[in-house]
Amino acid sequence: MSILRDERFDEAYRTLREYAMRMARRGYVTAHGGNLSIKSGSTVYITRHASSLEDLKREDVIPIPLHGEHSLSLIASTDTPIHLRIYEETGHLAVIHGHTPYAIVLSFFMDKIKPIDAEGAYVLKEIPVIEGRVGTYELADRVAKALKKHYACVVRGHGTFAAEKFMDVAYQILCMVEHSSHILYNVMLLKGLGYKFIEPKEL
Secondary structure (H helix, E strand, O other): OOHHHHHHHHHHHHHHHHHHHHHHHHHHOOOOOOEEEEEOOOOOEEEEEOOOOOHHHHHHHHEEEOOOHHHHHEEOOHHHHHHHHHHOOOOEEEEEOOOHHHHHHHHOOOOOEEEOHHHOOOOOOOOEEEHHHHOOHHHHHHHHHHHHHHOEEOOOOOOOEEEEEEHHHHHHHHHHHHHHEEEEHHHHHHHOOOOOOOOOOOO
16 A cells, blocks of 8 residues: 555645654654654654654655564664664653753763653653764663663753653653753752752642
8 A cells, every 4th residue: 555545644744744744744854854753553653854843744744664674664763763662672652852952951961861851750750861972872771771760861962852651641741851951950950049049848
């Protein structure tokens, strides 16, 4: 059956387009950054390398096998090895990666981000910061390992990866990481300016 007429492709495209646009509206990607994928059976639908998440086209979604090589792998996202390793090592069915500004800023100063806002502290606990060169299998291994124990991780200087069984949940986690990072950044800024930090007593 033609890819263009495959119902699974159509569903994957609609989902990826919707959440790609949400990421773009929030400023979690710029120009051609960021990527998303969905696993369905033994096929992974992932955004194309250098595609614009602001206006994802059908040809920007690349179906590749979970295992083995495929000619279309050459045009898939540079972060494809990370997505595939996450699916191989976890039970997740959706992966989202954004160039989240505040999480990236904090990654230059921290080895783990510990949210101090109520929701982030309760749900995320902490977000590990991972080192590695983009596009390598070494980085893919580290991200997948981190996502076995945590809801998300941040690759230092590169951005946030979140994975879950459903894209809407993975997206919520991505937003939560950036929201918590934004709050932590501003708290650190105000403390640096000499404002007294008041620890919440009921959290």
